[in-house]
Every structure is written in C-alpha cells, then in structure tokens.
Amino acid sequence: MRKEKEGSITVFLSLILLLILAVIMSTVESARVNGAKVQSERALRAAMDSVLGEYYLPLFKEYHIFGLDGSFGTDSLNMDSISEKLTEYMDYTFHPGKGLEDLRGSPNEYFNLYGIDTTSININRVNTLMDFDGELFINQAASYMKYNELGEGLENFLPKITGTKESVKAQEVLEEKQKTEESLFKIDERVLSLMKLIDGINISEKGVKINKDGKIEIQDNFVKEIFILPATKENIGTQNDLVFHSLKGYLTDPIQIIDSAESDLESLYKNRDKKDSAEENYQRLKSIDQSKIKNPKELSALKKSISKAKKKLDQYKKIEKELIQSLNDAINELNQLVNGILPVINSAKGVIDELIPLQRDAGLKIQDYEKYLTENKELINEEFYQSLLDDLTIMERYKGSEDSNGSFDQYDFRGMKGTLNIDETILKQIKPYTEEKITTSKESWIDYSSALTNIKSIIRNYSYDKLQFDYSTLVKPIESDSFFSGVQSLLEDGIMSLMIDDTDKISDKELSSNELPSTLLKIKQSEEPTDITSSISKMNLSGGVGLFSNIMGDFIKGADFKEAALNGVDSVGNFLLLQEYLLDHFSSFCESDQANEIKALNYELEYIIMGKSSDYENLRAVLMRILLTRTIMNMITLLSDKKSNEEARVLAIGFVGFTGLPALMEITKMIILTVWAFAESIVDINILLLGKSIPLLKKGSELQIALNEIFTLNKSLIRSKAKKFKENQSLMTLSYQEYIKLFLLMESQKNKSFRAMDLIQENIQLKYEDTFYIKNCILGFQAAAEFGMDSKFINFPFIHKQPDKKDDYLYIFYSVIENAY
Template sequence: MKFWIKEKKGEVTAFLSLVLLLILSLIGTVIEGARINIAKVYASRALTTSMGSVLGEYFYPMYEDYHLFFLDGGYGTREINLPQMAEIMEEYMEFSLNPSKEYTLLGHSFDMPTMNLYDVSIDNISIEDTVRAMDLENKMFIHEAVGFMKYKLPANLIETAGEKYTNSETSVQVSDIMEKKINLEESAYTLSESMLDLIRYIEGISVDKRGIHYKNNLIKTEKNFVKKFCVGAIDKNSLAISQDVVFESLMSSYQTPIVWLNEIIGYEKNIKIYKEQIENLKNELESISDDDEGSEERKAHISSKINELENKKNKSLENIKFNVNRLIDLTEGTQNKISAALKVIPSISINQEKAANEVKLYEEYLSENKENVDEKLYNELNKDSNKMKEYINNLGEKKEYNLSKNRLAAIQNALSCNYGILEGVYAINNIPINEAEESINQMILFTTNLSQSLKAYDTKDLWFDYSSLKIDPNVKNPVTYFKELINDGVLNLVVKDLSAISKRELSGLDLPSKLIEKNKGEQVEEEISNNISHWNEDDYRDNLKSSFGEYAKESKEEIGEINNSNELLEMVLLNEYIIEHFKNQSSKTNEKTLKKTMLEYEQEYILNGNLKDYDNFSDIVHKLLFTRTIMNFVYLFTDSEKSGLAYATAAALVGFTCLEPLISLTKMAILLIWAYEEALVDTTGLLENKYIPFIKGKSNFAIQYSELLLMNKKLIQEKVTKLSDKRSASYDMNYDEYIRVFLYLMNQNMKCKRMMDLIQENIRYKYEENFLMENCIYGYKVKAEFYIGAKFIKLPFVNKILNSDIQGYKYDVTKEYSY
C-alpha cells in the first residue's frame, strides 16, 4: 500500500514538472516572439538611422556655396563608390546593434558595458538603387534649389514675377506677329515685284526692291527695254509718258531703227553714186595723154578724187554694217525683254490669288489673338492689313495699278505682236554688205520693206501711270548707312572697352550639360542685325522671317510648358535661385563677385551655354538687342508721326506709291533700323545698369529720325548719359530684370544642367578636383539582411522534441531614404 502511494506521488511530481516546463516554454516563446519583433523594429530603425547618418555627411562645399544638400558618392574620387557607402552605413549601425562594441575616442579604446538583449547582427548590406541630382530630368536638383528659395521669398515676388512673365510673353507675341506680317507682305510683295518687272522690261526705268535708281538727278535706265525700240516720234504723247522727269530721264535712251534703215538706204544709194563717179574718173584718167601739157597734175588730181570717193564708199559700207549691227543688237535686246515680260504676265494672276489667301490667313490670326495684343498695336496691324487687302483685291480697279485682266491681255497681245514683227529684222543678215550692184539693190529693197513693216510695232497699250510717282534723287537710304554702322560689329558700339570683357572659359570636360556647341536656333538674336543690313538682298526676307519665327517658336514652346500656378512658382523660384547664387556681368560689388569662380558671366553662361565668357557676353548683348528692337518697333509702328516719316522715306525710295507692299516692306526695314539703333542705346545703358522702359513712348524714345544717318559710338554714349540709374516707373527694367525675362523663356531642364556645369567646375576649382555632379546622391534604396540570435527558446528538450537546434532568425528589410 505504501509503495503504491509513493508511486503515485512520483507521477504527480513528473506531471507538475512537465506542466512547469510547458509553462516556461510558453513564456519563453512569448518573450522570444516579442523580442524578435522588437529586434526587427530595432534593426529597421538602426538601418534608417544609419541611412540618415550617411546623408548627414553631405558635401559641405556644395551647401556652403550653393545651399544644396547632396552626398558626394564618389568620396573624393571620380567614380561613385557604393560599397564604401554600405561600409559606412554598417559602421553607423554597429553603434546601435552592438552597444558593447569597443569604441575609440581621442586615441583611447574603451568598452561600453551593457546587456545586448536583441543580439542583432548584420549579414549583408547592399545599395539597390540611388537617385542622383541629374536623374528624372534634374527634378531632385530643382527640388533642392526651390526648397531653399521658398524661405527667402519676398512678399511681392509672385506679383513681380507675373509682370516679367507677361513681358516675356509680349516679346514672343510680337515676334510671332512680325513673322506673320512678313509672310503677308512677302506674298503681296511678289505681286508688286511682277509689276516692277513689267515697268523695267517695258518702260526701261531702273527700279527694284531698293527703289528707283538715280544718276545725276535723273532716273537710271535699263540697257534694253521694249519701248526703247521706237518707231514713232520721241515725245511724251507718242510714248504715253505723263511725268516730265521720267520722260527726260528716258529720252536719250530711245532708239529709232527706221531712221537707221533710211540711213542704210541713203548709204547704199551713195555707194551707187560713188561707184559711178569713180568709174567716170577712171575713164577720164585713162583718156589723158602723157604728152598733154599739165597731164601729171591732172592725173594726180583725178587720182586724189578717186581715192576720196573710194574712202567715202568704204565709209558708207562701214556705216551700213554699223547700222545693221545695232539694228540686230536692238532687236535681240528688245525681244529678250519682250520674252521676259511675257513670262511675268501669267504670274501676276497667280500671285494675286496667293496674296489674297495670305491676307485672309493674317486677318484670321489677328482676330484670334486680339486679346493677346496691345489695342493700339492691334489697330495699326489691322489698318495695315486692310490697306494690303484693298491693294490686292482691287488690283486693276484703280488707275495707278492698271493691271486688270483686260489690260494685262492687251499688254500681252501687243508684246506678242511686236515680237513677231521683230522676227523679220534678222533676214538683213542674209544680205551681203558690199558694193555689188545686186547686193545694193537687194539691201535697198529689203530695208524699204522693213521700214514699212516696223511701223506696225505698236506701244500704245504699253503705258504706265506715273501720277503717283515720287521723285527724290537726294533721299538717303537708312539701310545703306546701317551696313556701315555695324561693319565693325555691335559689341564695339555698345561696350566702352572691349578689352575689359572677361576672357575666362570652361574646360568643357565632363560637363553635365554635355553641350560644347550651341543648340540650333540659339543664334537667332545675333542674326537680326545681319538680316536688316541685307534687306536689299534676295534672301533677306526669309532670314528675317526666320529670326522672328525661330525666336517665337522656341520661346512659345518653353512658355507653353507652364500649365499651372505650381509650375509657375517653381520656375520663379528656380530663376531667383540663379539670380541669388550666380554672377552676371553687372555684379560689381555684391558678395557674389567675391567668390572665386571659373567664369565671370555665370548667368550669361546659363542662358547661352558657351564655354567662353566672351562668347556668352556677346550672345547676351545680341539677346538684349533683339528684345529691345522688337519692343522699340512696337512703339514706332504705333506712333503715327514716326511711322509716317518712315513711310514717306520708303515711298521716296521706291518711287511708286501704288506699289504698297514694296513701300510697306521698305517702311518696315526703316522702322526696324530705327528700332535697332534705339536698341543700341538701350543695350549700352543696360550694360551700365541703367533702367530702360520695357515699352517706350514719345517722351523716352532717344533716337530722332534725323539722327538715323548720324549714329555712332559717341552719339550712343551721349544718349546713355541721359538714362536713369534708378527706377522711375514700374515697367522700367535694368540688366538683372532682363536676365529674369530671358530665364522665363528658357527650358527648365537646360537651366539646371548649366547650373550644374558651373557648380561642378567651381567646386573642382576651389575644393575637390575629382568632384562630379553625376556622383551627387539625393536619395537611395538599401536592402539589409540581419541575423537575430535565439535567446528564450533555446531549451534542450524542445530542440530534442523538434529535432532541431534553433540558433537564430534571418530578417530582410528594404528601405528608401532621401534629403
């Protein structure tokens, strides 16, 4: 019995022990699970802390000079070193994961005794990806720059930026209008050009797109023209010329071929007479006997008369040849001009249709953009459009245009008939010019008949109305003087001392922008002066139109990227960042000039992208000239008095006020030259940090019309001294504000690349020669593998039951971190 009781007590003890073990196992498991979860959080936070600590080692020179937080992933080398980053991260994590680690401080090693409850160790750390300054179209760079400028915003910055943005849109809009206007006038000009050709080919007046050509106060005449072949009287009525100066200029050019034919007949008859007289004298000479008294004297006298008649006969033969040759030459020259005129006539109707269509397109464009254009400018543009429309649609309805379909048909018929009549002239070449009786009779008969047939040569329908002709041989062409003005280059006109322009340059190696040459279209501004100066050359219109068109196209593409207020704010802040951190040529005494930089004209580099300071300075000068020319032209075009002066000069240069498109184009050339010469004063003033009104008026326009032909560097400097150093109105702008305007017209991505060019080169110049922007890290992604040792679940009997030995657990985590 006692034995049984003892046996039972043993079972209870074993049971209780087992229960206790189970309870302990449960407690250990719960504790282990909690520990593991906490260890994972601990490891994850240690990873986050270490990632932040790595980024805390941002490249200080970049922050010091440019207030940008980026990590130099190259760590002083030219190649990004991700393994080193991972090693640094691991070292930072050891402080958190292994508090008992031996540390070194001031050369002494010591332990920090503590209990390592989590037992977390690092198996592996790998950097999976990075986001660098130049990634995502430089979004990270923009984010950093914009983030800094947010805290430096003046209260009125957005309002001010809105004004500058509007100014940039205005210059683009005007450029666009100019391109369309040139399209219209070019189309109408082609029509006028045909009229000029007809006048030149038929009437002989030397006239082209430069206007009437003068010599000794008379109109120059063409070498050959249709009415030069004159078969009637040479007077104003017979030639249908009502203008005295025109007739006086042409009078000496007319040729009378019928007179020449009559002269040929006379010479041929004289030859007959000379031959007969020579024959008689020879017979008389033979009849004189040597024995006759005074025979020698008589023979000498008769021989002398024979020689004299022979000379007269030969002279007559030469005169016949001369008249025949000049008749042939005149006929060939006249037929060539008739052919040229006949080719022109069909093109007039075609060109009229094209011009009418161009007017329609221009009117539609103006109507669509009425709200975007200044009212006064719109009214002037519309007035010009209506004048051109009237010219094109009423062609032939007004007397001075005289190119109706019926009249063109009459001209064409007269020219064709006259061409056929002249064909009969060439048969004269088939008649021998000699003293043979047969040849003489043949020539007399032919020339007599030809004289009668040439009288049918009719020019009564080949008339032009000169009632509107403006004759002024003394009028000066501003285009001619303008060529001389810019012959030595515009920089010489707007800069006091060319030698003072910086000669610094970038190496061009490893630049983030990877641009050594300028992008296509970036020389538009520089070309405008050349295009104006070549106004009279065949391709000037295409070049000038291209200047305005490319400027408008590129600028509108960039402005078009701004879709909302957030994007506008970003653009404004980025532009202000540029102004804050980079020099320009007007930076004289501020702190930016004290910084050692590779280039002196950094903002100019951002805008133009040339490696040399000199080239960037030159480009910005031409940008200023282009913009100021556009805005000055707007004022001149809308000022009726100044526009009237230009029109009067254009009409005097062209001569024919009926040729409205040609006058309009010439007027525009004069206004552009006027605007450009005013822009020379403006640009010189801006380079000296003067304030220039964005849109000018009568009171602040510097160049008078009388000074257009007097412009030189000295006069420009005199005008600049009268400009203000201070802002007198809200629309006054200095050099820095024009830089802002140009920045609004520039692609954000390209701005960032060129900023990074400068940052990289300046840092390499001052701090670290191996520094590269492409190695600058904004954020990165890390994968870490941890091992967490087992502590509260390592019971031998559990391991025996499970047939395993749990030593620890693996834990993987992926995190991203950025500034």
C-alpha cells in the same frame, strides 16, 4: 519500507507542466523574434537617417541644399564606407553597451533580450542630386524658397511677363507681314526686269542708275525702242520728266528710217539718170580722136572737157555709192533693231510666265495675312494694328480682283504677254525684209523699195497696249551708303566695345572641369540668336532683304515661355520657386564688383542662361539676346509711331528712287527700320548697363536716336544718350536684372538646374575641398540588410541540432529600406 508506488499522476502533471512551459516559452520567443524584426528594421532605418544626417555642411551653408558626400574624400561613390557606417550605427542599437564596456553599471551588465547581429548589408541603389533630370535638386531649392521671404519681385514681374507675351504675339504678326511682303517682293523683282526689258529703264532694288549727265541709264535694246508714235509723255506712258527726257533720245521710229530710205531711193533713181547722162557725155568726149586736132587750143579745151566730164561722172558715182551705203545702213539698222528686240521680247514673255502664278499666289497670301491680322487684332495694341492695316492697304495693289481670265488688276500681265506676242509676230514678219541688200542693179532697187513698203505697212501695227508702268514718283535716288556706314563703322571694333565702356574690366574666368554635372548629362549650350551685328555690318539695300524676318524668327523661337509661367503663381509651382532660388543664390554682371570673390565664374546667372564656359562668352551671348529683344521691341515702336514710320517711308522712297513697286518700298522701309531699331537698341543696352530701366515697349516720344542721327552715329553720341536718359518708374520697365529673369524663364528647368549644380560644384571646390563632386552627393538610397539572432527561451538541445540552422544563428531575417530625402 520497500513498497512499490505508482507515479502516473506525478508524471502526468510533470508533462502538463512541461507543455505549459513550452507554450509560454514559445509564445515569448515568438514575440521576441517579431520584436527583433521590428527593431532591426527600425535600426536600419535609423542608421540610414544617421548616415544621411552626415550631410555636407558647406553645401547646405552656401546653397541650402542637403546632400551626403558619398565619396568620403575619394573621387567616386564609396559604397563600402556607407555599408560600414550603417553597420556601426546599427550596432549601437543592437548592443546598447557598445563603447561603454569600461563603465560600471554599463548596459553590458544587463540582460540583452534580442542579441541581434548584422550578418550582411548591401546598398542596392543610390539617388544623387543629378537623378531624375535634376528634380531632386529642384525640389530642395523650391522647398527652401517656400519658407524664404520672396519679396515683391515675383509679384511685380508677372505683369511684365504677360506684356512680353503680348509683344511676342505682335512679333508673330509682324513676321507674317514680312513673309507676305517678301513673297510680293518676288513680283517686284520681276517687274523691275520687265521695266528693263520693255522700257529700257536700268533700275534695281537700289533705285535707278543715273549717268553723269543726270539722266537715267537706258538699256541697249528694249521693247519700246521701236516707237512709231510721237515721243510725248502720254504716248510713252509716263508723266515723269526724268524718265521722259532720259528715254526720249533712245526711241527709234522705223517709219522715219523708212521714209528717209525711200527719199534716198528716189534720190538714187534721179542720180542714176544724171550719172547715165554724164557717162554718155564722158564717153562721147573720150571717143574724139585727139590726134586729128592740130590746134593746141582746141586740144587743150577738149582735154579740159574730158576731165570735167570725168569729174562729173565720178561725182555721180560717189553720190550713188553713198546713197546705196545709206540705204544699206538703213536696212541694216532695221535689221539690228529687229534682231535686238526679238530676244528681249522672248525674255519679257519668260518673266511674265513667272509673274502670272506669282501674282495669283500673292493674292491668296494677302488674303491669308489679312485674315491672320484680323484674328489677332485684340492681342496687339491699337497703334501697331493701325500701322499694319495701313501697310495692308498698300499690299492690296497686288491682290486686286481676279477676272474671268484669271488676271489681276494691278498689272495685266496676260494682256502684256498678248501685246508682246503681237509685236513678236510683227518683228518676225519684218525680219526677212531687213535682210535685203541694195546694189547698183536697178532690180535690187525694186526689191529694196518693195521691202521698205512691206516693212512700213507691217510696223504700223507695232503695239504698246498694256505695256505701261507707274513712274509717277520716280526720283533720283539718294546715296544710301552713308546711312549704313554710320552703324557699320561702329561695329569695326566689335559689338562689346559699344555696349560696355571698359571691356578690360570684363571677367576672364572660365570653367575648366570636365566632370561638371551638365557635361556628364550632355546638356548642350543654349542656342544663340542670329548675330545681327554681322549681318548689319555687311548690310545694304539689296542685302537686307529677309534679315528682319530671320532675326524675328530667332526671337520668337527663343521666347518659348513656359505656359505655367504666364498663368499665375498657383500653377507655376517649382518653376518660379527655382527661378527665385537662382536669383537668390547666384550673381550677374550688373551686381556689385565681384573681382575678389572666390567663385568659378562672376556672371553666374548668365552662365545658367547660356551654358558657355567663360564669363566673356556668357555675357556676350546674353547681351546679344538683349540686343535682339530690344531690336524687335524698338521695331514695333517705330512701326506703331506714325511719325517714325513715315520718316522711314520717305527715306525709302529716296533710296530706291520710286514708289511704283509697293513691296520693294516696304522691304526697303523695313531695312531702314531694322538699322534704326538696332541703333536704338545699342543705346538701350548702354542704359541698362548703367543700372537704369527702360520701357518694355517704348512710345515714339521715348526714342533716343533720331533717323538723321544714324548717318553720323558714333560711340560718344551713344554714351551721351545713355547718360542723359531719364528713367520712367513705370510698372512696364525692365532693368538688366529683369531681362536676366526673363531669359531664365525661357530656359528649361533641366538646363537651369544642372548649370546651377555646375556652379555649386566648382565654387565649393574652390572654397572648401577639390574632391567635392555633385555626382557623389547622395540624397537617398536603398539598403538591404540580413540579420541573425539566437534563441533564448526555447534553448532546447534538439532545436540547436536542426539541419536548417545557418551560421550559428537560429533566426535569419531580412530588411529592405528605401530612404530618400
């Protein structure tokens, strides 16, 4: 029984079986590990989705925006809570029996193939609604609006945007016109100075100054004060009766003074002969020895003769003295005339030195404006273009054609300067002779006579060549203060009382939080336009120059429409979808009474446009922007309407007193039109706030305020005009709400999105819980997790003792998942 057996085959087969089992078990284990990796990744992704699935319901309910409140009841993001939630959600995947331990037949009774555990989890990055300049918020708003019925509002509004774009182009052209006219006005200002210096006419931008006697106020010294020609209208260079009669009495003819002095000098010589004879007779009578005359009658007769001779001598002496005084007065008058006019001539030459380059530049600017106007002819309406063309014809007077000397044909300033040089030389030659003094000495008489002869010979060459100005239509100016006082008195109580009937009903709500999304991202308030009410309240003819150009520049700067918004819906994308979202979810001033609504602000769209902290400030800023827009639009209407344009021109003539200076006349006309357009715009806003629509660009017949009504403008007239206004159901009319749409289009996406988030945050805090902050609203995040798993199919002792095993887990693997809504 005890025999030795060989077991090599058994051993061999046993080893083969072991190897086969090892291969099978290793393959199974490898598949298990790879499956675990996939399952852990899927579990992490599902857990992240589940966490995001806990989105803040009030946010979605009120504003259709998904967002996880990552603060979980605190005031900042709570990453630990997110990690705990992720771990908990993954545990349900890794351990199916979790929470079901007490149930019979629970998954705990079955085999767990993987046995995965989460060893660590980290939140690497969180994306909130505020990230990427608000794009995450914008995308959600746009996504919601894509599936929401937009209605016909957007489709109908696009042509109005296009119409507004055309108006902006018209305003750009008008601004170029105004800049050109203001440069020409610099010439007119200096021409006014020349008029004072050369003709003595006291004139300013407001017109001529009239004395109590109804004549023009004349300067003390002026170039034409020396006038050696007969004082006729033709010689003076004016056909204007007012100028002629006012100026005539101030002209001095040196020849007449000299002729009168020469006559006095001749009388002086004659008087000297008589005086000498009387002196001789007096001395003769006086030399008689009265002591030798015994007859009382003879003595009395002698004394009478002596007294009579003395009186006669004194009479001749008095006449001589008076003649000498008269002659000295005459020469002194000539001296004062010369000394008074010489500095005037020098000042006039200085003005001309400024005018010559200004006139040359004016010609170039007019050419540039003419070219600009022609290039943009097709982009503005025909009536407006024709009005600008008519005004260009007036400007042409400044342009002229340059001759070989470089002068222009409106005024020959170089020729004027040449004449002034001649006259200056003449006066300097005369000046020494006017310093002569005459005494009782006949030698001084001879010198004086010679001086008069020389003065007379030289002064005859005094010239007035090219020193003429156009006074053909100069009239007494109409008093202009009453025109401005009508509007200015309305502004004393503030512009808001003019636009809103009962200012007490304006909401007094304000934002108080300092953790608004726009504040955190340092979004600035929208820039307000120039307060034209402040300028108009102080406006007069001299103070209005440049005002229209300033407010127009503000409008064009503000009307920087997004190019996409002007090219159709296909290229607009999220831009207009956000626009519709804002209009759908937020309210404005003209919507129904919101006094009892739980909102941080009542005028939400106004806040999104302007970004100010209070309802009052936002409403005022928006109304000021509408006022500016309507003022510009009404200005275009007034300029395009021939009747209105001519009425303003006639009134400008009355205000400034003349049309000889075209640029001054045009500037004055523009000031009048600005006030008129402003008054019309006040009525427009009252109409809009009554819920009515007004044309984007009116026709002349649609104007509510007549020019003569501005003199007596008051609140009741404005209210009456607004109530009587009949709407025109034209496609190109705008309501208050459509102006809100227009201004929203002007605002950047970033500003609009963050201000909308401000309102969302504040409103939810008021209605739900005060711990809600947009900065904590998570849309997506990146999580990195580490997972561990023990072996099941290759559970050999020597494997469990390997040195690189970690934390009781044989397998360690990682997953990094990006999850964004």
